[in-house]
Amino acid sequence: DAGVTQSPTHLIKTRGQQVTLRCSPISGHKSVSWYQQVLGQGPQFIFQYYEKEERGRGNFPDRFSARQFPNYSSELNVNALLLGDSALYLCASSLEGGSSSYEQYFGPGTRLTVT
Amino acid sequence: AQSVAQPEDQVKVAEGNPLTVKCTYSVSGNPYLFWYVQYPNRGLQFLLKYITGDNLVKGSYGFEAEFNKSQTSFHLKKPSALVSDSALYFCAVRDGGDYKLSFGAGTTVTVRA
Numbered sequence: 001d002a003g004v005t006q007s008p009t010h011l012i013k014t015r016g017q018q019v020t021l022r023c024s025p026i027s028g029h030k031s032v033s034w035y036q037q038v039l040g041q042g043p044q045f046i047f048q049y050y051e052k053e054e055r056g057r058g059n060f061p062d063r064f065s066a067r068q069f070p071n072y073s074s075e076l077n078v079n080a081l082l083l084g085d086s087a088l089y090l091c092a093s094s095l096e097g098g099s100s101s102y103e104q105y106f107g108p109g110t111r112l113t114v115t
Numbered sequence: 116a117q118s119v120a121q122p123e124d125q126v127k128v129a130e131g132n133p134l135t136v137k138c139t140y141s142v143s144g145n146p147y148l149f150w151y152v153q154y155p156n157r158g159l160q161f162l163l164k165y166i167t168g169d170n171l172v173k174g175s176y177g178f179e180a181e182f183n184k185s186q187t188s189f190h191l192k193k194p195s196a197l198v199s200d201s202a203l204y205f206c207a208v209r210d211g212g213d214y215k216l217s218f219g220a221g222t223t224v225t226v227r228a
Contacts, residue, residue, distance in 0.1 A: 004158070033216070042119075042205050042218030043159070056214040090158055096214075103149060104216065106158035 004107035025093030032074040121219035134196040138206030145211035
């Protein structure tokens with residue numbers, strides 16, 4: 001089975017621009033989460049979506065938004081990019097529904113560089 | 116609030132020796148604990164988890180972890196390390212019932228031949 005896929009692999013944007021990152025979960029997984037991993041740090045939780053509804057949000061500004069589609073794929077949007085938004089953005093999917101005990105499976109990430 | 120601490124930035128061991136990567140956590144409810152490994156330019160790979168039950172959890176690639184409630188720890192162990200175990204290891208925790216997953220800062224493991 002295919003794992004979690006993310007596109008694009010790499011992206012270079014200028015300050016003030018907007019970016020959209022895409023994620024396709026493992027087949028059968030209905031939950032998608034997004035994380036930001038800055039170099040030298042652990043991943044930081046941004047959002048979790050389940051059945052197209054936002055179920056959790058981390059401590060990120062409103063410039064960050066996301067959505068989940070009927071096929072359970074997801075997009076992460078970041079507006080008004082800042083230099084500090086440069087990071088590896090990770091998408092993860094899981095089977096969880098009523099329980100948060102399921103492990104998450106991560107994609108390879110999208111490397112965003114803001115200049 | 117939930118948090119994870121990995122007190123060692125780096126762990127270095129010789130191949131064939133035991134490997135231990137330390138993790139302590141803080142949650143207000145029941146902890147759901149996870150270990151992940153990250154290879155260069157790759158996403159995170161799931162190794163094992165503790166939800167409930169036996170305090171010793173066995174996972175992928177010969178790794179195991181021991182849950183200790185009194186010490187709020189969840190250390191990752193491997194009896195005999197391989198050079199291929201060299202990677203970045205992350206401990207993560209969820210407060211049971213909360214969907215946010217919090218990661219530690221990571222521990223770089225180097226296994227020398």
